[in-house]
Amino acid sequence: MHKYGGLGVPPGRRLYQVYFHTSRGGCGIDYEAARYEFAIVMRPLGMVVAAETPAHMRVCFSLPTSAESSMAERASLLGYTEAIVRLAPRPFRGERWRIRKVGRWLVGTQRWRDQLVEFTEVYVEDRRASLANAPHRRPFLIARNGRVVSVKGERLHRRLSHRDAAFLVNIAEVRSAAAVLDPFAGIGGIVLQCRARSIRVTCGDIDDTLRPGLAQLADRRATVLDARRLPFATAAFDAVITEPPYHPRDRAAVIASLPELTRVVAPGGRVVLFISEEMDSGTLRAATDAGLELERQFAVRRQGLQSRALLLDKPPAAAGEPGAA
Numbered sequence: 001m002h003k004y005g006g007l008g009v010p011p012g013r014r015l016y017q018v019y020f021h022t023s024r025g026g027c028g029i030d031y032e033a034a035r036y037e038f039a040i041v042m043r044p045l046g047m048v049v050a051a052e053t054p055a056h057m058r059v060c061f062s063l064p065t066s067a068e069s070s071m072a073e074r075a076s077l078l079g080y081t082e083a084i085v086r087l088a089p090r091p092f093r094g095e096r097w098r099i100r101k102v103g104r105w106l107v108g109t110q111r112w113r114d115q116l117v118e119f120t121e122v123y124v125e126d127r128r129a130s131l132a133n134a135p136h137r138r139p140f141l142i143a144r145n146g147r148v149v150s151v152k153g154e155r156l157h158r159r160l161s162h163r164d165a166a167f168l169v170n171i172a173e174v175r176s177a178a179a180v181l182d183p184f185a186g187i188g189g190i191v192l193q194c195r196a197r198s199i200r201v202t203c204g205d206i207d208d209t210l211r212p213g214l215a216q217l218a219d220r221r222a223t224v225l226d227a228r229r230l231p232f233a234t235a236a237f238d239a240v241i242t243e244p245p246y247h248p249r250d251r252a253a254v255i256a257s258l259p260e261l262t263r264v265v266a267p268g269g270r271v272v273l274f275i276s277e278e279m280d281s282g283t284l285r286a287a288t289d290a291g292l293e294l295e296r297q298f299a300v301r302r303q304g305l306q307s308r309a310l311l312l313d314k315p316p317a318a319a320g321e322p323g324a325a
């Protein structure tokens, strides 16, 4: 198949090419993971893949003509999509064409066989906004010496990039009014992404100095808690999305929290964990022992730290059990 899927655009649809982020500075995800995230967000609009070029982190797809503005809006919530370009082919009638490269993509018109293709940017990631959201840039309120002060996230050594936080929330695939818990919330990277999607997020952390900042981000639904004994009812949430601590001294507490994380999720719900690769096998075993099933996992590189996003499902309740339909 040609890289543009032969440019055969079915009636009532438009063709687009999406550029996923390539790895930079040892950070990022591979093509399959970026495509998975993209498809989850765009599938409800009627996306159909036309051609794939994984080596260039690109995919070509079509959408109904009416879906273009919703697509651009949804794209701004993606962690790993850099740009989307519309490809509009029409018969070539000998006219002059002009094309230029912008970043990794083309803009303008170009002849391809007997067609003239118009390349138009319909979405380009707002780099300034994404930098402002970066954990070392955004201010966060902490309690210090009996006062509440504003600090920058980097100094707190808890940093989930906004890209990875967006990726986790997107692959969790929760609807916008869903109830989500982040029980290892740190400075609230996941909380912010949930809020951006109108998800009802509750959060907590064992570190009580973080409470003012988390309360501000989560509209007061923030608690000082120990994830091993969660102060929430059984099945209170549609999903848990969280990044537990990495330090080996916390490993036992993370493993011990898994039955609790599973308990507070409703049957048929989801648990998304972002962990380091070395925590992988122990965490996965504890999660399956607690009753979760591994749906998928994705490798995520973070400046030399190999991490994993685990997508775990809590099976629906069997007939006769509490929570069964």
Ligand SMILES: C[S@@+](CC[C@H](N)C(=O)[O-])C[C@H]1O[C@@H](n2cnc3c(N)ncnc32)[C@H](O)[C@@H]1O
Pocket (backbone or CB within 6 Å): 158, 159, 160, 183, 184, 185, 186, 187, 188, 189, 190, 204, 205, 206, 207, 225, 226, 227, 228, 242, 243, 244, 245, 246, 250, 253
């Ligand atoms: C890797 S950080 C989470 C960072 C977060 N995703 C963010 O965007 O800032 C892990 C957090 O877990 C918290 N933590 C450690 N042990 C805990 C426990 N038993 N219960 C709840 N939180 C705990 C730490 O205080 C830390 O803030």
